Amino acid sequence: MYKRYPIQVQKTLIAYVVGLAFVFTVDGLVDYLAFDATPTLILSLMPDAYHEVFMRLLVGFVSVTLVLSFFWFTQKERRSRRYEAHLYHIAPVGIFQSDSQGQLTYVNSKWSQIVGQPDTESIGSGWLSSVYPDDQAEVGRLWETAMSLQRPFRAEFRLRKPTGLPYWVRCEAEPHFDGKVQVGYLGFLSDIHELKSKEQSLEVTTAKLQSALTVKNDFLQIMEHEFHTPINGIFGAVQILQTMEIPAEQKEFFSILERSTLSLNKVFSDIISYQRLRDNRVQPEWEEVRPESMVNDLLNVYQPIAEQKHVALEFERPSDLQPIQTDSVLLNLVLTNLLSNAVKFTEQGKILVKISDWAQNNQFFTRFQVQDTGIGIDQSKAKDITAPFYQVDQSISRSYEGIGLGLSIVEHSLKSLGSSLTISGAVGKGTLCSFDIPHMKPAA
Numbered sequence: 001m002y003k004r005y006p007i008q009v010q011k012t013l014i015a016y017v018v019g020l021a022f023v024f025t026v027d028g029l030v031d032y033l034a035f036d037a038t039p040t041l042i043l044s045l046m047p048d049a050y051h052e053v054f055m056r057l058l059v060g061f062v063s064v065t066l067v068l069s070f071f072w073f074t075q076k077e078r079r080s081r082r083y084e085a086h087l088y089h090i091a092p093v094g095i096f097q098s099d100s101q102g103q104l105t106y107v108n109s110k111w112s113q114i115v116g117q118p119d120t121e122s123i124g125s126g127w128l129s130s131v132y133p134d135d136q137a138e139v140g141r142l143w144e145t146a147m148s149l150q151r152p153f154r155a156e157f158r159l160r161k162p163t164g165l166p167y168w169v170r171c172e173a174e175p176h177f178d179g180k181v182q183v184g185y186l187g188f189l190s191d192i193h194e195l196k197s198k199e200q201s202l203e204v205t206t207a208k209l210q211s212a213l214t215v216k217n218d219f220l221q222i223m224e225h226e227f228h229t230p231i232n233g234i235f236g237a238v239q240i241l242q243t244m245e246i247p248a249e250q251k252e253f254f255s256i257l258e259r260s261t262l263s264l265n266k267v268f269s270d271i272i273s274y275q276r277l278r279d280n281r282v283q284p285e286w287e288e289v290r291p292e293s294m295v296n297d298l299l300n301v302y303q304p305i306a307e308q309k310h311v312a313l314e315f316e317r318p319s320d321l322q323p324i325q326t327d328s329v330l331l332n333l334v335l336t337n338l339l340s341n342a343v344k345f346t347e348q349g350k351i352l353v354k355i356s357d358w359a360q361n362n363q364f365f366t367r368f369q370v371q372d373t374g375i376g377i378d379q380s381k382a383k384d385i386t387a388p389f390y391q392v393d394q395s396i397s398r399s400y401e402g403i404g405l406g407l408s409i410v411e412h413s414l415k416s417l418g419s420s421l422t423i424s425g426a427v428g429k430g431t432l433c434s435f436d437i438p439h440m441k442p443a444a
Contacts, residue, residue, distance in 0.1 A: 094189035096122075096173075100182055102147040114169060114191050116162050132158035132166040150175050150182055156192065168196040217275070234261050273333065273409050284327035284416050291366060292321050294328070295353055298335055302343050311343065312350035321355060324366050324439040330413040331437070335368065337406040338433050342372040349373030349430070358436075365436040373430040377423065385423060 094111030098104050104127055107119045115122060115130045122130070131139050135157040146153035153173040158166035173187025238258045242251060276282050299313050306313050335353075342351045354369040377385065385407055407421070414421055414435050425431035 091188075096127075096187055096189065097176070098173075098185045098187075100147075100184050102143060102185070105184065111189055114189055115159060130159050132160045134158070134166075146173070147185075153185065153187065156196075167191070167193040169193070231261060231264065271405065273405075278412060282330070282413075282416060284330060286325050287328060288323045289326050289328045289331060290323050291331075291355055291368070292317055294332060295335065295355065298332070298339055299353065302339055305343055306351065309343070309347060311346050311348065314350055314352045315354075316352065317355040318357065321357070324437055326417055326437050326439070330417055334410050334413045334417075334435070335370075337410050338370040341406055341433075342370055342374065342431075345431075346372045346374035363438060365438050367434060367436050369432060369434040371430065371432045376425045376427045376429045377431050378427055379424065 091108060091110055094114045095106075095108045096104055096111055097106040103124045104122055107115075107122045107127075109119075111122065112119045115127065117126075117130050121127075128136060128140055139155060139157045142155050143153060145151075152175070153171065156168060156170045159169050161167055168191075169189055170192045171187060171189045173185040175182050176184050176186045234257075238254050238261065242254050242258070246254075295315060295317075299315060303313055339351070339353070350373055352369070352371045354367075354371070356367050356369075358365055358367060407423075410433075411421055417437060419435045419437055422434050423431065
């Protein structure tokens with residue numbers, strides 16, 4: 001630690017020395033005060049015979065006061081240094097001080113414990129010998145650079161244990177000034193080996209996870225092709241068999257096979273679509289899309305299913321509906337899943353698809369709405385329903401087909417299109433799903 005006393009203590013010491021000099025030359029002081037200086041009121045009231053005695057007492061009082069003041073300051077400084085030394089001793093980190101040349105002048109016991117060498121070996125530049133050989137040159141360069149520029153020093157590096165194994169520490173130091181003069185550095189050293197070990201372990205785990213995700217994505221990509229090929233073959237064969245003259249009982253079996261094949265194909269397609277969208281592997285391709293034609297095509301697909309359930313499909317749109325710039329694949333995926341859910345959960349009544357244009361602050365939108373008169377939804381659960389594999393009620397999942405990915409696919413697809421899904425409704429009163437697709441103002 002520094003042996004330099006504060007400026008205030010130095011001034012007190014100087015005043016004390018001057019006071020002693022005056023005591024030893026009291027005759028000259030008395031002569032100056034008594035004969036050369038302007039007489040004070042006290043002296044003017046005293047007989048001349050007491051002047052010398054008074055001046056000697058005055059000088060003695062001043063001297064004693066100076067001595068006591070110096071003693072009080074030194075005692076305060078000693079107490080402060082004892083408290084400082086105690087704090088340094090119990091600190092949970094290594095503390096060190098250096099001179100202006102970067103040579104260590106003090107290290108606490110925790111420093112010695114972390115570094116693994118006695119404090120006497122760390123003093124000066126000996127601490128560098130404890131740095132792991134591969135890090136010594138860089139740490140020395142950073143330390144010298146900080147010294148020369150009088151800047152803070154911060155670094156993470158490895159020390160070498162007595163066993164020769166490396167372990168990580170973090171060192172920080174700030175320039176220390178006495179007034180405007182830099183007298184060295186004050187800093188600390190902390191053991192971060194456990195933290196670094198966890199970071200490295202996390203990096204390894206992350207790398208393994210990334211590798212596993214890559215394998216998963218490659219697997220799904222291969223399976224998408226390998227799965228659809230036999231499924232399409234089965235579906236095509238079933239459709240051909242249904243056109244042949246076969247007993248009604250066998251036709252029913254083929255119908256079951258056809259529905260099961262379509263269901264299996266949709267489940268797998270939903271999984272593939274969800275994984276792609278969740279991993280941001282789908283980049284929108286903007287093109288001109290005619291929403292009226294797209295909706296009509298989809299209604300033609302779901303019309304037979306709706307007729308079997310005696311559910312009406314209705315379509316409302318303005319007569320001057322304009323094309324929009326969007327990704328046709330993603331928009332089709334959104335509408336397909338919304339219509340599929342509407343048909344699935346509606347046993348009677350109707351399903352209405354409505355398209356309309358609207359504008360706000362010179363920004364133009366096309367709004368899509370799919371409204372049904374089905375089982376509806378508890379509004380308090382509307383925010384959760386887009387979560388993957390979410391089922392509002394387990395009894396519903398047993399009554400209706402599906403794995404709960406449809407609305408998750410819708411949400412991710414709309415996010416890619418710069419939109420979001422709004423769901424409203426009530427249990428037993430149907431559901432309304434809507435979203436807006438932004439676009440430029442149509443040409444006049």
